[in-house]
Amino acid sequence: MDTEHTEESEEFVLTRSRTANERLHDLIPGGAHTYAKGDDQYPENLAPVISHGRGAHVWDIDGNRYIEYGSGLRSVSLGHAHPRVIEAVRRQLDRGSNFVRPSIVEVEAGERFLATVPSAEMVKFAKNGSDVTTAAVRLARAVTGRPRVAICADHPFFSTDDWFIGTTPMSAGIPTATTELTVSFPYGDLAATEEMLTRHQDEVACLILEPATTHTEPPPGYLAGLRELADRHGCVLIFDEMITGLRWSEAGAQGLYGVVPDLSTFGKALGNGFAVSALAGRRELMERGGLRHSDDRVFLLSTTHGAETHSLAAAMAVQATYVEEGITAQLHALGERLAAGVREAAASMGVGDHVVVRGRHSNLVFATLDENRQPSQRYRTLFLRRLLAGGVLAPSFVVSSALSDADIDHTVDVVAQACAVYRKALDAGDPTPWLGGRPVKPVFRRLA
Ligand SMILES: Cc1ncc(COP(=O)(O)O)c(C=O)c1O
Numbered sequence: 001m002d003t004e005h006t007e008e009s010e011e012f013v014l015t016r017s018r019t020a021n022e023r024l025h026d027l028i029p030g031g032a033h034t035y036a037k038g039d040d041q042y043p044e045n046l047a048p049v050i051s052h053g054r055g056a057h058v059w060d061i062d063g064n065r066y067i068e069y070g071s072g073l074r075s076v077s078l079g080h081a082h083p084r085v086i087e088a089v090r091r092q093l094d095r096g097s098n099f100v101r102p103s104i105v106e107v108e109a110g111e112r113f114l115a116t117v118p119s120a121e122m123v124k125f126a127k128n129g130s131d132v133t134t135a136a137v138r139l140a141r142a143v144t145g146r147p148r149v150a151i152c153a154d155h156p157f158f159s160t161d162d163w164f165i166g167t168t169p170m171s172a173g174i175p176t177a178t179t180e181l182t183v184s185f186p187y188g189d190l191a192a193t194e195e196m197l198t199r200h201q202d203e204v205a206c207l208i209l210e211p212a213t214t215h216t217e218p219p220p221g222y223l224a225g226l227r228e229l230a231d232r233h234g235c236v237l238i239f240d241e242m243i244t245g246l247r248w249s250e251a252g253a254q255g256l257y258g259v260v261p262d263l264s265t266f267g268k269a270l271g272n273g274f275a276v277s278a279l280a281g282r283r284e285l286m287e288r289g290g291l292r293h294s295d296d297r298v299f300l301l302s303t304t305h306g307a308e309t310h311s312l313a314a315a316m317a318v319q320a321t322y323v324e325e326g327i328t329a330q331l332h333a334l335g336e337r338l339a340a341g342v343r344e345a346a347a348s349m350g351v352g353d354h355v356v357v358r359g360r361h362s363n364l365v366f367a368t369l370d371e372n373r374q375p376s377q378r379y380r381t382l383f384l385r386r387l388l389a390g391g392v393l394a395p396s397f398v399v400s401s402a403l404s405d406a407d408i409d410h411t412v413d414v415v416a417q418a419c420a421v422y423r424k425a426l427d428a429g430d431p432t433p434w435l436g437g438r439p440v441k442p443v444f445r446r447l448a
Pocket of ligand 1: 128131133157159160240267268
């Protein structure tokens with residue numbers, strides 16, 4: 001059953017989702033398995049609980065259909081239940097998922113990965129992005145013998161592990177001794193990074209950053225400059241390609257910009273929703289996690305489920321689909337159409353300076369700014385309410401290749417209606433009447 005989405009969000013209610021959200025909170029701390037999926041990220045009582053998805057669409061348990069953006073926290077970049085991926089997974093399911101010895105699927109998945117990301121020489125698979133960024137950090141510490149990790153301060157997330165979470169406002173439970181070993185550097189500023197490396201001379205094991213993402217393009221020469229800086233200071237350069245992998249190019253941002261990191265980490269889109277991540281990098285470093293050297297061994301990655309055959313099959317199918325069907329280019333084209341439409345809609349409704357689309361076309365986000373052009377969770381709440389009521393589930397505007405031009409055009413229509421309400425609220429100088437309850441909240445905050 002598809003329920004009609006009414007124009008006034010006040011009439012748009014999610015009775016079953018509301019009850020299920022309460023039950024989720026009774027059962028599961030946070031009511032979700034990723035904080036970014038939490039109902040605190042959505043307007044009060046308008047956090048749909050999903051029944052199922054197909055392509056770019058999802059259905060909630062109240063029977064509403066939505067056009068979805070940022071599917072699977074950016075992991076489902078080909079759309080839900082993608083036929084090529086599902087077929088590859090099904091084939092593998094019948095042959096067993098996990099054995100007492102490596103399966104031949106691991107050879108095939110390794111070869112496929114390194115053919116797609118030729119700047120890497122070895123690869124090791126795991127389940128989550130955090131597993132592989134933490135493995136990269138440990139390896140960097142082991143090979144350099146240095147204690148400190150330098151993270152890019154402008155990037156929101158690297159790992160669920162202590163070396164990163166200790167630096168966020170949710171640092172409860174993490175000893176300061178651990179957090180003190182993590183230092184930071186600003187994106188795009190080589191001089192400041194050099195100053196940090198000099199201040200902690202011979203102590204910094206690695207520089208870890210997303211090669212791009214929050215910035216659409218790295219400043220000219222930046223990544224090459226960072227490469228040179230890392231070499232000069234003897235630290236390992238790690239690109240976290242969780243988001244840029246596949247979305248920038250099939251070979252990630254390193255493939256697009258031609259700067260080769262020592263180590264890089266992939267996940268998210270790699271499995272199109274199946275759990276698979278990868279640590280990739282230079283042989284000389286990666287071999288330290290292996291058996292063919294005489295140095296101290298590094299416990300690099302060793303997980304029960306790391307080589308789950310159907311997830312590796314998913315990764316191979318995803319990479320083949322990207323390369324053979326030109327998916328990265330499709331993502332850019334869809335995003336370009338969406339960004340242009342949203343910008344035009346916002347401008348025509350007089351909120352062009354307030355509803356602001358940013359980012360690379362394959363990875364669009366939006367900002368909601370108040371009367372003073374400051375980021376506003378209250379205006380975000382208003383905006384999300386109107387999108388949801390229009391059948392658009394969009395915590396970001398990150399596209400999947402399953403979106404059709406008609407989906408994009410419908411999204412733009414809904415955005416235009418949302419912008420008309422946004423203008424009313426700006427004129428009133430107060431969005432409160434349009435919030436329907438408490439505002440949405442940032443993921444990282446100290447108090448619940
Ligand atoms: C840039 C980046 N690195 C690492 C991670 C962690 O990945 P996972 O949630 O799979 O552990 C994320 C997840 O959002 C991410 O965006």
